[in-house]
Amino acid sequence: MSTTSDQGGKAHGGSKSRASGAAGNGLQRTETYYRHLLKTTLLRLLLMYFVPLLLLAGFFHLQQLKLMRESRRAHLQSIAEHQAYMLDLFLRERIVNLENVIDDPRLPVPPSNEVMERRLAELRKTSDTFVDIGWFSTSGNLLAYAGPHPDLESRNYGMEAWFLELRGSAEQVVITDIYMGFREQPHFTIAVNRIIDGRYVVLRAVLSPERMREYLTTLQHNEQIVTSLLSKDGSVQVVAGRQDPGPVHSAIVPPRDPWIGTGELRENGSRTAYAYAWLRATPWALLVEGEDVVVPTALLGGAYSALMALIGAILVIEFLVIIYRARVVVRKQRRTDAQSAELSGQLVHAAKLATVGELAAGIAHEINNPLAIIAEETGLVRDLMDPRFGRSLSPAQLNEHLDIIHQATFRCRDITRKLLGFVRQESVNLGEHDVRQILDNVVDGLLGREFELSGIRVVKDYSPHVPEITTDRHLLEQVFLNLVKNAYDAMDGTGTLTLHVSATPACLSISVSDTGSGIPPELLEKIFMPFYTTKEVGKGTGLGLSVSFGIIKSLQGNIYVDSKPGVGSMFTVELPVVWKSSARTSDAGVWQMQGKAVVTEGGQS
Amino acid sequence: MSTQNDFPGDPVREETWSGTPIRLLIIDDETSFLNAIAQRLQMRGFDVTTASNGNTAIEIARKHKFDLALLDLKMPGMSGKQVLEVLKQEHKFIEVVILTGHGSLDSAVECTKLGAFGYLPKPYELENLLDTLKDAFTARMRKKFEYDHDRMEEILSLATGESALGILRRLKEMDTPEK
Structure with a gap:
């Protein structure tokens, strides 16, 4: 320096x-x-206009989804309740059918196979779910039989679960779960007992669950739902609305209390809504599973796509307006x-x-x-x-x-x-x-x-x-x-x-x-x-x-x-x-x- | 003289005012201006000396006597105001006229306070300058006369112990025949 x-x-x-x-x-x-200004202005305007819009749309979407879910469950529950009621009615009818047979004073005791054949024919007229009927002695010996498996005669059923259960039950009636039994075919049994002339007798009918499945299927409306009948331990009795037989044991085991309810199952990211209702005649639960949410069919048609097109048009117009606004801002600047x-x-x-x-x-x-x-x-x-x-x-x-x-x-x-x-x-x-x-x-x-x-x-x-x-x-x-x-x-x-x-x-x-x-x-x-x-x-x-x-x-x-x-x-x-x-x-x-x-x-x- | 009145800047012979030419010192840093004005004033009977800066002017003024000075204000080295102060301080009877291109009321007032007789902004009419110089010279003569008079009176009073008036009275008394 x-x-x-x-x-x-x-x-x-x-x-x-x-x-x-x-x-x-x-x-x-x-x-x-200016290019930068245009870009940032555009971005800001887009954020400003679209973010609240999207948030609002999202909020309403979620609200609507929740509502639809709730109504769906209510719907499933009403189906479950209704079907359980119908099944109850069906089973009670079958019990009453059997009671009518056993309580008929004209019935010889023990009845002969011919009498049984006649009775079975009468029962089948009432309901074709009856496969066979049998008359058992106190010790469980089959005394008379009518049905497609006469070879079952002379078997002793004394140690069968249903027989023992019936004997220990005060109800005088028992309905078994569906089982294969001796016949290699799924079936279930309704048995009633009486003391006639001081002797303990049991009238048993075997019913085909196939009929029940058909019955459940006919009860189904045109809906994508799966209806299954569960035993109290959760094993699947009958399934309707599904092609494959599905698991033997249900993933959903409904609680006994309350006897009717709804819930949802999350599995592999998919949601399934279900509703159940317990039967009264026997500890079976009716489970109805269906899609989580079903978009009302009215919206799936032209109205829905029109709505979407309208929303799209609004978005496009808004976007154009935003671009125009951004340009105006930059021009003013x-x-x-x-x-x-x-x-x-x-x-x-x-x-x-x-x-x-x-x-x-x-x-x-x-x-x-x-x-x-x-x-x-x-x-x-x-x-x-x-x-x-x-x-x-x-x-x-x-x-x-x-x-x-x-x-x-x-x-x-x-x-x-x-x-x-x-x-x-x-x-x-x-x-x-x-x-x-x-x-x-x-x-x-x-x-x-x-x-x-x-x-x-x-x-x-x-x-x-x-x-x-x-x-x-x-x-x-x-x-x-x-x-x-x-x-x-x-x-x-x-x-x-x-x-x-x-x-x-x-x-x-x-x-x-x-x-x-x-x-x-x-x-x-x-x-x-x-x-x-x-x-x-x-x-x-x-x-x-x-x-x-x-x-x-x-x-x-x-x-x-x-x-x-x-x-x-x-x-x-x-x-x-x-x-x-x-x-x-x-x-x-x-x-x-x-x-x-x-x-x-x-x-x- | 009357026959030549049609000439502008009517030349005035200084002999008409006094016996000897007016001694004038012109101080300006512009040499061409200095030469021209010096020549013109000489032609009009002034006894002109020039100086192109303040120091030279003061030196010259110490060696020679001047009746009047024409002074520029803005000059390199000593400014016109400083020169004015020195001249007024060292020379009792000199009258200074300021000639400046940077004329302003403020500087005119200031120069007057410092004892300048006149203040002319450049460019000026020569007639105005001559009038101002004439007035300045008159003022200078009056001042000189008053001073001389006072001196004389002082000398007389010293000699006679009386005032000049007393002496005059005595002279008159002497002239008057005794009753």
Whole structure:
């Protein structure tokens, strides 16, 4: 570092401050930005519209499913109850049939096989489920038989479970589970006992469960349900509504209490609803299994698909509307951006004009000097030609005076050109420029006379190796003018203005330091705010630094301030050596500016 | 002279005011301006000396006597105001007229406070300048006269122990024949 900077560093060690751009987004909004905006807006709108819709739909779906399930179970239960009732009725009828036989006083005891045949025929007329009937003695010997298995005669049934059960039962009737028994065919037995003439007799009928299955099947409505008859231990007696015989033992063993109920079975991810009802005549349970939910058939037809089509159409329309809305939002954003870019352009220009206004006192008055020369020279020429003075004027002498007038005229032109050239509103115009030249232009050109006439020493500490960078000459000139003018004003006629330019491979650093009054720390954070000024009313607009900040941001740089009251201030501008062309700032002068700067105190430069 | 009145900037011979030409110091950093105005005022009978900066002007003023000075305000080095202060301080009777391109009411008031006689913004009409110079010279002469008068009175009173008025009375008494 050079000595000047060291001095600067010491001088400004008091309080350091850094202007950090809010969002640092001084750049023009690119096409990518708008695409991204469109995407996010679309996503947000979709989420906003569809999520509640889907949640609501899901909620109602679940509610409806629950209702349908409940009604399905109620339905299954009513079927179970009804069928159990019918089966009960059926069994009671069969018992009554048998009781009628055994209680018939005309029946000889024990009856002969012929009598039994006749009785069986009568019973079959009542119900064709009867397979055979038999008459047993106390000890369980088959005394008479009618049916398709006469070979069973003379067997002893004394130790058969049903026989023993009947003997121990007070009911005088027993109904067995379905079993294979001696005949290799599923069957079940209804037996009734009586004491006739002091002798214990039993009348037994074998009934075909096949008939019962048919009976259950006929009771079924056109529904996809499986009806099964279970014994009290859960073994399946009869199944209807299923092709395969299924398991011997039911997966569902209904409880005895309550005697009627519903439930659901989850198996391999599928749900089955069931309902059961216990019979009264015998501990058999009727189990009805069916699909968990059955969509009402009315909805499965045209109405349902119409509804689906309607919902689909609504979704599509909503989607289209959302896309349209998103596009509108992005278009509006674009327009706003364009407007704000235009506004900030106008702000920059306004700030420029204000600066010119402040400069006018110094620069425009400067025109008076060459004007005075012109006036004096013309007067002199006139005097020289005035016979009263008795002088003479040779063409060569006249030429000399005219030359002086000519020069003075062009001095005037230069001054107006300087001002106008600065004021001219131009769109962002990138070019390769040497910042040292731009700085010289301000210090020696625009403000040259001011410094010449004041007691301020200007020290230029330029590094010899400063690459040309891509930047906008006029915008940068405006920034430098603001900084140098502020330094000039801060010094009040005496002091040293140090201009320091150095370069690293990545960025250029330009600092303007003064030995002026400095900025109190409490004001440091305000100086980049628009319209903040410490100057008298009418002397400053408070736009200079805020606009400078915006400009430097738009030129992809940074601006820092570092000041100590009574010692001086140093403003440092950092600009990138390589222009990031992704932000197409050159396009139509569209560039975005953050008018507000955040200045944080503390040594974090 | 009346025959040549159609000429603008009617030349005024300083001999018409006083016997000797008015000694005038012009201070301005613009050399072409300095040369032109010096020449024109010389042609009008002024005894003109020029200086292109404040320091030179002060040096010259110490060596030579000047009746009037024309002073520019904005100059490199010493400013016009500083020069004005020094001149007024070092020279009792000099009258200074300010000529400036950066004219403003504030600076005019300030210069008047510092003792400037006149304040002319550039560019000006030569006639105005001549009028101002004439007034300035009159003022200077009056000041000089008053000063000389006061001095004389002082000297006389020192010599006679009486005021100049007393001496006049005594002279009159002397002229009057004794009764």
